[in-house]
Amino acid sequence: xxxxxxxxxxxxxxxxxxxxxxxxxxxxxxxxxxxxxxxxxxxxxxxxxxxxxxxxxxxxxxxxxxxxxxxxxxxxxxxxxxxxxxxxxxxxxxxxxxxxxxxxxxxxxxxxxxxxxxxxxxxxxxxxxxxxxxxxxxxxxxxxxxxxxxxxxxxxxxxxxxxxxxxxxxxxxxxxxxxxxxxxxxxxxxxxxxxxxxxxxxxxxxxxxxxxxxxxxxxxxxxxxxxxxxxxxxxxxxxxxxxxxxxxxxxxxxxxxxxxxxxxxxxxxxxxxxxxxxxxxxxxx
Amino acid sequence: xxxxxxxxxxxxxxxxxxxxxxxxxxxxxxxxxxxxxxxxxxxxxxxxxxxxxxxxxxxxxxxxxxxxxxxxxxxxxxxxxxxxxxxxxxxxxxxxxxxxxxxxxxxxxxxxxxxxxxxxxxxxxxxxxxxxxxxxxxxxxxxxxxxxxxxxxxxxxxxxxxxxxxxxxxxxxxxxxxxxxxxxxxxxxxxxxxxxxxxxxxxxxxxxxxxxxxxxxxxxxxxxxxxxxxxxxxxxxxxxxxxxxxxxxxxxxxxxxxxxxx
Numbered sequence: 001x002x003x004x005x006x007x008x009x010x011x012x013x014x015x016x017x018x019x020x021x022x023x024x025x026x027x028x029x030x031x032x033x034x035x036x037x038x039x040x041x042x043x044x045x046x047x048x049x050x051x052x053x054x055x056x057x058x059x060x061x062x063x064x065x066x067x068x069x070x071x072x073x074x075x076x077x078x079x080x081x082x083x084x085x086x087x088x089x090x091x092x093x094x095x096x097x098x099x100x101x102x103x104x105x106x107x108x109x110x111x112x113x114x115x116x117x118x119x120x121x122x123x124x125x126x127x128x129x130x131x132x133x134x135x136x137x138x139x140x141x142x143x144x145x146x147x148x149x150x151x152x153x154x155x156x157x158x159x160x161x162x163x164x165x166x167x168x169x170x171x172x173x174x175x176x177x178x179x180x181x182x183x184x185x186x187x188x189x190x191x192x193x194x195x196x197x198x199x200x201x202x203x204x205x206x207x208x209x210x211x212x213x214x215x216x217x218x219x220x221x222x223x224x225x226x227x228x229x230x231x232x233x234x235x236x237x238x239x240x241x242x243x244x245x246x247x248x249x250x251x252x253x254x255x256x257x258x259x260x261x262x263x264x265x266x267x268x269x270x271x272x273x274x275x276x277x278x279x280x281x282x283x284x285x
Numbered sequence: 286x287x288x289x290x291x292x293x294x295x296x297x298x299x300x301x302x303x304x305x306x307x308x309x310x311x312x313x314x315x316x317x318x319x320x321x322x323x324x325x326x327x328x329x330x331x332x333x334x335x336x337x338x339x340x341x342x343x344x345x346x347x348x349x350x351x352x353x354x355x356x357x358x359x360x361x362x363x364x365x366x367x368x369x370x371x372x373x374x375x376x377x378x379x380x381x382x383x384x385x386x387x388x389x390x391x392x393x394x395x396x397x398x399x400x401x402x403x404x405x406x407x408x409x410x411x412x413x414x415x416x417x418x419x420x421x422x423x424x425x426x427x428x429x430x431x432x433x434x435x436x437x438x439x440x441x442x443x444x445x446x447x448x449x450x451x452x453x454x455x456x457x458x459x460x461x462x463x464x465x466x467x468x469x470x471x472x473x474x475x476x477x478x479x480x481x482x483x484x485x486x487x488x489x490x491x492x493x494x495x496x497x498x499x500x501x502x503x504x505x506x507x508x509x510x511x512x513x514x515x516x517x518x519x520x521x522x523x524x525x526x527x528x529x530x531x532x533x534x535x536x537x538x539x540x541x542x543x544x545x546x547x
Contacts, residue, residue, distance in 0.1 A: 262399065
């Protein structure tokens with residue numbers, strides 16, 4: 001199968017996923033209890049007839065095809081529609097937060113990979129799996145993100161980047177330690193070690209390239225895990241990022257904002273997913 | 286198998302201890318002792334009380350049992366859904382398999398917490414505590430199946446092309462017969478999926494609760510108890526507020542220990 005066809009296939013699948021995300025989110029939020037509620041309906045100055053007219057108007061102006069048309073129109077115009085809660089274009093809300101969340105994710109993932117890789121390199125050099133490295137990783141995996149963030153807040157040390165990094169590092173370490181331990185026991189590596197080839201050379205020339213496809217898959221997993229941790233971390237640390245925006249939008253049924261964030265997330269996950277098979281092909285070549 | 290037995294015993298001991306805590310005379314998760322707010326550990330309140338004077342041990346016991354029961358039920362539903370979808374996708378028409386996997390991709394393309402948050406917020410936020418608990422775990426079950434369904438689909442596809450299955454189908458085994466023989470053969474795949482989902486659901490409930498989207502008060506939950514930790518003056522008065530979190534981590538370690546050995 002040639003590369004062009006594979007890219008087209010990936011694009012088609014990603015587009016279908018995004019369309020289904022838009023459709024599913026719209027239907028879900030439209031039928032959420034209280035979505036059609038209007039503050040004026042609670043105002044006792046309005047007569048009962050006026051309030052029922054308002055309710056009928058709201059029901060009529062929020063039919064699913066109309067809502068979808070408004071959403072898609074907003075996307076075509078490039079402003080992603082208007083926020084129900086803040087009454088400003090969604091793009092204005094997302095742009096500054098994208099940089100905040102992007103920075104947090106990049107620093108968190110970078111720190112996690114550095115810590116996990118260093119720990120895995122040292123740990124895998126030993127003959128047997130060491131409890132010294134495995135215990136902290138296992139305990140960290142059993143701590144919910146919200147609890148870890150709360151502990152950091154209470155201890156007044158560490159911030160959102162540290163919480164994100166610790167969560168990811170624990171997961172990445174387990175994977176890397178297992179992969180490296182397996183790689184050190186490959187017959188050709190054992191032969192090379194017996195012949196006196198240095199550890200650094202073995203890592204750079206033999207083990208590293210062989211692990212690249214698995215590292216691609218791990219990178220995808222890291223991104224998805226980091227995106228999931230984004231909401232509790234940003235909400236608890238009061239970071240004005242996309243996670244906090246989505247949380248606010250979810251609580252206030254702000255469909256345009258919620259949709260825009262969801263589609264961005266779906267895009268990020270789909271794009272991260274393409275790295276793993278692509279790298280595998282490169283390795284096979 | 287080396288670790289699983291002590292882990293299972295410890296988990297059982299915790300369940301028995303939590304149930305025993307509920308049988309104490311006068312125990313009630315919503316019962317308030319207004320003369321003993323934020324009290325330290327005593328004979329009448331072995332783990333102290335919270336800011337409203339409610340017995341912390343009873344609340345932790347209820348949170349533990351509720352979360353475990355909810356997570357087990359949600360995990361059973363998820364596994365059953367995954368078994369159904371995965372088997373139908375593998376043994377049905379090719380188009381059915383393609384559509385089922387596309388739906389799985391849609392779910393998997395969204396980070397778990399965003400998806401949970403969106404679905405949970407679309408449902409009533411102000412319901413009775415019991416309903417909010419049921420809704421939380423039903424949402425977890427409704428969203429947790431795609432990853433398991435993918436694994437089951439791959440396993441079922443391998444079974445579909447196995448020698449014994451080809452032989453059985455060539456000798457006229459019908460669709461119902463296929464399903465009857467396939468499901469037991471998928472058990473080695475379904476049991477780990479079931480066990481892995483339990484700690485994941487307990488953790489998801491705690492995270493949702495900490496964001497105010499989980500089980501409603503006064504019903505105790507792990508997430509609700511994480512809220513307590515945000516109250517700094519309370520932490521100065523008693524260190525017992527850390528008790529639920531320590532127990533939560535212990536429970537998650539035990540559940541992950543069981544899942545890892547499966």
